[in-house]
Amino acid sequence: MSETKKATTGGPGKSARRLVVFGVTGQLGRELVDRLDESEWPIAEVVGVASPQSTGETFDFRGEPQDVLGEWPILKGRDLVFICTRGVEALEVVRECLRAEVPCLDLTGALSAQAEVPLPALLGPAGGEDDVIASAPLIAMPSATTLAWASLIEAIGEASEIVRVVGTVMSSAATLGRRGLVALSEESIALFNQSESPEPGPAGQGVAFDVVPSGGIDPERVRLELNRLFGEALRIDIAGVQVPTFVGEGTSLAIELGSPLERRVLESRIEAWDGLTLVADGVGSRGLMAVDGAAAEPIGPTLRDAAGTEEVLVGRIEPDLSLAVGHGWRIWLASDPIQLVVDHALRVAGRRLGQA
Ligand SMILES: NC(=O)c1ccc[n+]([C@@H]2O[C@H](COP(=O)([O-])OP(=O)(O)OC[C@H]3O[C@@H](n4cnc5c(N)ncnc54)[C@H](OP(=O)(O)O)[C@@H]3O)[C@@H](O)[C@H]2O)c1
Structure with missing residues (x-):
């Protein structure tokens, strides 16, 4: 895997997060980035990845255009990976996240059947499932x-x-x-x-x-x-x-x-x-x-x-x-x-x- 151009946004604080979104040009990926953009989370960078066909495209984050990467970035050292591709591409991303020891949130359904992967659906008040969410290497999102x-x-x-x-x-x-x-x-x-x-x-x-x-x-x-x-x-x-x-x-x-x-x-x-x-x-x-x-x-x-x-x-x-x-x-x-x-x-x- 080689890293092309890193999409970095301004203002990283000490705890500012480094996030990766696979499928950034899709419906889900775009909506996710828009919502992260609107959030007040301290975010140092959002690295957006899509298929090689999307190389050269950009997306906006906090007022700056960011490159869409058609090749996978180095995942080691990132804080969280969101997978918004189709299920077929997701498993390879999951394997790479495990190798790089970066937590991963899969929105595709590729991990739904794996009993050892938590599937948080009904989030109660803070506490409860939070221990699992805080420590699991992989987390599966239920379907809509x-x-x-x-x-x-x-x-x-x-x-x-x-x-x-x-x-x-x-x-x-x-x-x-x-x-x-x-x-x-x-x-x-x-x-x-x-x-x-x-x-x-x-x-x-x-x-x-x-x-x-x-x-x-x-x-x-x-x-x-x-x-x-x-x-x-x-x-x-x-x-x-x-x-x-x-x-x-x-x-x-x-x-x-x-x-x-x-x-x-x-x-x-x-x-x-x-x-x-x-x-x-x-x-x-x-x-x-x-x-x-x-x-x-x-x-x-x-x-x-x-x-x-x-x-x-x-x-x-x-x-x-x-x-x-x-x-x-x-x-x-x-x-x-x-x-x-x-x-x-x-x-x-x-x-x-x-x-x-
Ligand atoms: N649509 C819904 O209502 C909905 C709701 C909940 C969950 N989901 C799930 O969310 C996922 C995405 O759905 P969507 O509607 O956003 O699909 P979509 O619009 O078709 O987007 C798919 C994304 O995956 C990217 N992609 C394809 N091959 C890739 C690769 N090899 N490496 C990295 N990225 C790659 C595409 O990039 P390119 O633009 O370069 O092709 C695009 O950004 C699916 O698994 C779906 O089941 C969808």
């Missing part, structure tokens, strides 16, 4: 779907035992990375112009104006992560569907409870939970109005309502009529997966680096 479901399961599970969770996750083009967004955009333009369809993107088939069953997220990863967090006794089933929107993730979730729970208790648990926002029935939070005054008003939370927020929006709480009263609820979740995962990763990193 896991983070959203875990908050809801934990919030409700404090009031009644959850015996079964079944959900269908509707993923946007952003789930498949920047190339997924480009594919949806180019295919949509071609359809409008009635011109020839471009080559399929990372979904492996056309996605514009269509719904792709089994597309989007990796349901097996989510199931595995939730079983790691809540134990094998929790029965979970997940289906993924790709929908032709650019951002966001929606989930229609059915929860079966061991003992009945009233709606008002359910709602109050959700309202009280940090990271969940209950969106009551009514006009969508974007203030949408029905075109036909006599028709019902559009009701959120939609995926666009959730875009740009790190909260999981919860709405459409309806009884599951196939179960005894209070034993089953259908719940709709809308979230922005990139915001959710980056926000969580920064909270974990903050604890690791003593910036919480």
Whole structure:
């Protein structure tokens, strides 16, 4: 590995941190750097790495343009590495971090199945998991779907035992990375112009104006992560569907409870939970109005309502009529997966680096 040009920002104090972001040109990497930029953490440098094709590109950090490295930098001596590449590239970065003895936070899911790698999902007040976070050489980030479901399961599970969770996750083009967004955009333009369809993107088939069953997220990863967090006794089933929107993730979730729970208790648990926002029935939070005054008003939370927020929006709480009263609820979740995962990763990193 050779180091090309080092991207150093001004003002390193004694404890100023030296960070590395792999995948700095991707959706997640960009958002992570923006959030680090806005933070008040003392940061001596952020080294941004991407594929060799991105050599020569730059990114901004604290008012200065920084080179994107197409070759890997020397990792020894850095304080923390964030991996925001695809899973296939992640394992090699992980091995290099272990060799260089630099702690590493993997946002790709490549380490989710490894029981010895901590998977912090529900960060309580400082303490608790902090010892593990402070000392583990590798830390895995749960998927955005896991983070959203875990908050809801934990919030409700404090009031009644959850015996079964079944959900269908509707993923946007952003789930498949920047190339997924480009594919949806180019295919949509071609359809409008009635011109020839471009080559399929990372979904492996056309996605514009269509719904792709089994597309989007990796349901097996989510199931595995939730079983790691809540134990094998929790029965979970997940289906993924790709929908032709650019951002966001929606989930229609059915929860079966061991003992009945009233709606008002359910709602109050959700309202009280940090990271969940209950969106009551009514006009969508974007203030949408029905075109036909006599028709019902559009009701959120939609995926666009959730875009740009790190909260999981919860709405459409309806009884599951196939179960005894209070034993089953259908719940709709809308979230922005990139915001959710980056926000969580920064909270974990903050604890690791003593910036919480
Ligand atoms: N999208 C989401 O909603 C979401 C949410 C949570 C987690 N994730 C996970 O986060 C990861 C990134 O997702 P994304 O949406 O940001 O993907 P993306 O937009 O496709 O970005 C991928 C990044 O990886 C870089 N890369 C590719 N090969 C590399 C190599 N050999 N060495 C270093 N960097 C390399 C790319 O660089 P180039 O620009 O040079 O190709 C780009 O910066 C994935 O593992 C995904 O599963 C995604």
